[in-house]
Amino acid sequence: MTTTPHRTAHKIDGKAYAAALRETIATHVAWLKEVHGVTPGLAVLLVGEDPASQVYVRNKGVQTVEVGMNSYEHKLPADVSAADLYALIDRLNADPAVHGILCQFPVPEHLSETEIVARIDPAKDVDGLSVVNAGLLASGQKAMVSCTPLGCLMLLRDHLGSLSGKSAVVIGRSNLVGKPVAQLLLRDSCTVTIAHSRTANLEEVVRGADIVVAAVGRPQMVKGSWLKPGATVIDVGINRIPAPERGAGKNRLVGDVDYDSAAQVAGAISPVPGGVGPMTIACLLANTVTACCRSNGLAEPEGLSV
Numbered sequence: 001m002t003t004t005p006h007r008t009a010h011k012i013d014g015k016a017y018a019a020a021l022r023e024t025i026a027t028h029v030a031w032l033k034e035v036h037g038v039t040p041g042l043a044v045l046l047v048g049e050d051p052a053s054q055v056y057v058r059n060k061g062v063q064t065v066e067v068g069m070n071s072y073e074h075k076l077p078a079d080v081s082a083a084d085l086y087a088l089i090d091r092l093n094a095d096p097a098v099h100g101i102l103c104q105f106p107v108p109e110h111l112s113e114t115e116i117v118a119r120i121d122p123a124k125d126v127d128g129l130s131v132v133n134a135g136l137l138a139s140g141q142k143a144m145v146s147c148t149p150l151g152c153l154m155l156l157r158d159h160l161g162s163l164s165g166k167s168a169v170v171i172g173r174s175n176l177v178g179k180p181v182a183q184l185l186l187r188d189s190c191t192v193t194i195a196h197s198r199t200a201n202l203e204e205v206v207r208g209a210d211i212v213v214a215a216v217g218r219p220q221m222v223k224g225s226w227l228k229p230g231a232t233v234i235d236v237g238i239n240r241i242p243a244p245e246r247g248a249g250k251n252r253l254v255g256d257v258d259y260d261s262a263a264q265v266a267g268a269i270s271p272v273p274g275g276v277g278p279m280t281i282a283c284l285l286a287n288t289v290t291a292c293c294r295s296n297g298l299a300e301p302e303g304l305s306v
Contacts, residue, residue, distance in 0.1 A: 009266040012155050012234070018278040021154070021304075022067055025285050028301045029068040032292065040292035041070035042126065042285070043092045045103040047085070047111065048078035053104045063281050069288060072098060078108050085111065086119050093121040099295055100126035100288035123295065126287040134175065137183045142294075144287055145306055149180040151279025152213055152234050153188070153306065159268050160211075160232060164189035169206050171195050171222065171256070172215035177236055181213050184306060202226075214256035224261030233262055233269040236276050 032038045042064050046057045057073065064071040074088060085103075092098045101124045103116050117125065122132035128146035136143035156163060168190040172178035178194060185192045195205050197216055206212055206226045212233045214222050219239035227233065237256030246252065255272030262269055270276055286304040293300045 009233075009263040010159070010268040011263075012159055012232075012268050012270040012275055014151070014155060014270055014275040015278045017155060017158060018151075018282040021279075021282045021286065022063065024301075024303060025282070025289055026067040028289055028304070032289075032298075033068065036296065036298065038292060038296055038298075039068070039070050039097075040100070040288050041072060041098045042100040042288045043072040043074065043095075043098045043102075045074045045076065045085070045088065045101070047076045047080055047103070047107045050106065053106070057104050060281055060284065063285060064288075067285055069285065070097065080111075082111055082115070085116065089116070089119045093119075093124060096295075098124065099292040100124055100284070102127045102284070124291060126284055126291055128180065128287065129176070134180070137180060140187065144291065145184065146176060146180045147280045147283040147287065148177050148236060148276060149184055150283040150286070150306065151276055152177075152181055152236065153184045154279065154283070154303075155234060155270060155276070156185075156211060156232065157188075162188075163211070166190045166210040167193075167208060168211035168213065169193045169195055169209035170213045170215065171199075171202075171206065172213075172217070172236070174215065177215040178213075181215065181236075185211070185213075187306065212257075216256050218256055219254050220256070220258040222257040222262065224258065224263070224265040227262060227265045229265055230267035231265070233257055233266045234276060235259070235270050235272050237272060238277065 044057050044060055061071045061073055092101050101120045105113055117129045122130045125133055125144050128144040133143045168185045170178050170182045173194055173196045182192050182194050203226045207228050212231055215236035219241050235255035235257040239254050240251040241254055243250045243252040253273050290300050290305040
């Protein structure tokens with residue numbers, strides 16, 4: 001008697017896609033320099049000494065330079081006043097050499113993240129966090145799209161091709177991921193349901209979806225039994241859970257999806273780590289190139305924006 005080998009889902013390799021995307025960005029940056037004499041510039045503001053933020057900013061700076069763009073890092077003391085921070089943002093808004101501006105969050109409690117984002121020129125808001133860009137995205141106009149949602153869309157398009165007519169469930173309603181992902185999927189003609197931790201019969205809602213984007217912030221919440229066989233799953237979650245098998249006090253990273261059980265049902269799934277995560281900085285660089293082209297009245301490169 002022969003047995004059918006157990007099928008596991010295709011692993012969506014965000015690390016490989018991000019590397020290819022950076023190559024595309026580098027090629028376009030070289031063209032902008034050679035043909036138009038323009039070099040895209042990204043300014044990153046870091047307030048305080050948060051160790052994780054320092055690592056993120058350092059990685060952004062390295063990757064910015066690697067693709068040939070200008071990197072401008074501004075490190076400010078934890079007790080910087082709001083007035084001084086806003087004055088710096090105003091200078092960067094007015095600087096034609098700077099096409100993208102982001103402030104690394106979190107910031108110290110005396111500063112308002114909402115007010116910082118509002119101070120950045122929406123055309124240079126390469127994190128896509130401003131209410132202006134959210135409104136432009138929701139109304140189908142050209143916007144700066146938040147980097148993680150843009151990365152999710154790129155991975156889905158790469159794996160599935162056309163998304164038109166697909167049923168999609170986005171688990172999570174945050175301004176950073178859930179809402180913009182839903183808007184992007186709507187623009188690609190998906191039928192979209194936004195669900196969350198309080199959705200009644202969440203398992204049944206998820207089970208009807210061709211595409212599941214999990215961004216709810218609960219480790220391994222989505223089980224394989226929740227999924228429609230063959231569904232494409234994008235896991236945005238980044239959660240640390242105890243890993244005693246690695247030694248006392250050790251942790252490991254997991255997503256919002258229980259990968260082992262989901263991989264037995266899904267057609268494709270993005271892992272954590274190595275899925276959406278690597279796409280975030282790559283999409284930040286893509287947004288900076290897009291902003292540079294828009295500010296100079298040049299055609300936007302295909303594949304870098306929506």
